[in-house]
Amino acid sequence: MDTEVYEVAILGAGLAGLGMGMRLKMAGEESFVILEKEDRVGGTWRDNSYPGASCDVQSHLYWFSFDEQPDWSRVFAMQPEIQANIERLVARQGLNHHIRLNAEITEAVWSEDAALWVITTLSGEQIRARAFVAAWGQLNRPSFKGIEGREHFDGDSWHSARWRHDVDLRGKRVASIGNGASAVQFIPEVAEVAGHLTVFQRTPNYCVPRLDRPYTEEERRMFLDDPATLRESRDGFYWEHEGWIGAMKLQDNPVAQEFTRIAREHLESQVPDPELREKLWPKYPIGCKRLLIADTFYPALMRDNVDLVTERIERIEPQGVRTDDGRLHEMDVIVYATGFETLSFLGHVDIVGRSPKSWPPRRGDGVSLRDAWREGPEAYLGMTVSGFPNMFILYGPNTNLGHNSIIAMLECQFDYVVKALEASKAERAALDLRPEVLEHFNAELQDELRGTSFAGACNSWYKTPDGRITNNWSGSVEDYRKRTAELDLDAYELVPAGG
Structure with a gap:
């Protein structure tokens, strides 16, 4: 067993997980590990290498605003260029020292006694961390839509x-x-x-x-020489x-x-x-x-x-x-080309939240996220779920867009998570979302979504068979930025070690 206790463990080395790692480093946090199930970083850009694969958002918008901008070759970047820039980012930012490849997470269990997450990989290794960030994405589990034969x-x-x-x-x-x-x-x-x-x-x-x-070539030189342009x-x-x-x-x-x-x-x-x-x-x-x-x-x-x-x-x-x-x-x-399984968010990972005092943690002691989401995934601001202290989801429920770059949404989430982690350290306690906060937020959100185009008369990966929209945000990125700008500590119960 790994005896080190990390401040943060991140699931996934796609753009969300890597961006979170970069943002942690910017905040002075070096005690984190990024666990990636595959043998290469990149997430969706590693997986989707089909002929003609490219981004639907202009390349200048599809990158972190707080990072050095790549020398993009075209208005809409192709998959090989995006993947190459992701790999260069890892080396340039020193993230390779924090990444473990071929480390598929099978289970993450909250230990009430130790007030930390115990994360188990497919190889049986256990990693302990005070906070767990799930950057598993929404579009990475292929679906075949029940096609027979x-x-x-x-x-x-x-x-x-x-x-x-x-x-x-x-x-x-x-x-x-x-x-x-x-x-x-x-x-x-x-x-x-x-x-x-x-x-x-x-x-x-x-x-x-x-x-x-x-x-x-003239445009590319201009963009490199004049960052303001x-x-x-x-x-x-x-x-x-x-x-x-x-x-x-x-x-x-x-x-x-x-x-x-x-x-x-x-x-x-x-x-x-x-x-x-x-x-x-x-x-x-x-x-x-x-x-x-x-x-x-x-x-x-x-x-x-x-x-x-x-x-x-x-x-x-x-x-x-x-x-x-x-x-x-x-x-x-x-x-x-039948899309992805988008409604569970979890894939094959078992997430177990708060439980009776026990060490080592045992599977089944606490609330399973899979059970909590039986009627559909939901999270406060798309990031936190009641009963799962110091767990944060990136690109989680109701944070997908139909109009702008997900990178902009992720940057709001990075900042929110950093604020939450700083508050957790200052209070010497984990943050567990109050159930009534999640209930009120989701009721309000679903009410707003009923009036959007996403609720129209069609079948889509945005919603459940009964019409509940679980993937998309109800407004603009600016709306989301305002909602996530400040951490409302009153929305959370403070869970100290031994609590």
Whole structure:
């Protein structure tokens, strides 16, 4: 057993976990460890290496404001460049000394006697820390949407977030099951090489122009030599995105109407076939599902070697995909662009909170976060949960956005967590959210969300089957920044050692 007691243990070495580590170092805290289950940092940018993978937020906005800005090569950065910049960040900030790779957390248990978290990894190692920060993300557990018969397919198949780069797609019959945010990026790339590509669409999505381009060498030199120019570019993108909130926050308002108009014009300018256009046009309000940003998706569907199929998939068979019209679409390769399991947040990690006094802590003594979230995940400001002292969640429940950069939300959370940790040290006690605070916050939040586009008549990964929105924030980043600017210590019960 590791006898050292860390001040902070962080789950995950994606941008959230790494940014938290950077922010701790800025606050003078060096006693922390980042536990990463894979053999490489990067989180979603490590996992999603499919052809054409790139960010939907402009590169100048998709980085920490408190860090040295990378020399981005284009307006919307591609996955290899983002991943390389993440790895350079780790080395430059000295975070490599705090990271343990291949250290998958299986369990984290709060010990009431010692007032700390006991964290167990898959190898059986135990790490003890006074605070536990979960940076496990929302989009990292592939889902296959219950598609029947996947195991019977005779060809190669994989989820888009687990791309098989060893399989040559040249000349092959390829299926893309799904047409969401990942699919619209890899479909144009696959269409270039596949013998034939069939796109199986369950629900169409609104798509607006991306307007991506490389930065010129002159522009890149200017951004490097004059940080104020880069800040101006970043701020411009930020406030432009904040202006998009009207398309997400309220149904049927002028901003939503303008985005709908832009999406329709984009579709009509790139798809001349009226029958195909109507198959690609959504029947739900804009913002209800994730808005897609792409310049090359529609043109890819116009290729002679690409078909769009809108019939429901009945099952996967050894030779291909059977649709409910009885047709068997024979395939050599199937790519599942079926999204992620987004409602549990936990994955396979068992989190056990406050319990009767006991040492060593025993599984089952306290409240399981999985049980606490049985009816849906919820957290105060997306970060803290009653019964789990000194546990903080980054990019947690109701902190996703439909209009701006998650990096901006994360920076609010980093600052809040640092304030909470400083208060915990000053009070010599762990902070446990009062249940009535969480209940009031979530009731108010869900009431606000019922009036947003996210609550529209569509199925999305933002909400549970009964319509409760568990993933998205109800307002703008500026709204969230104001809500998280100060730590209200009265919202927390102070739990001293032995308490």
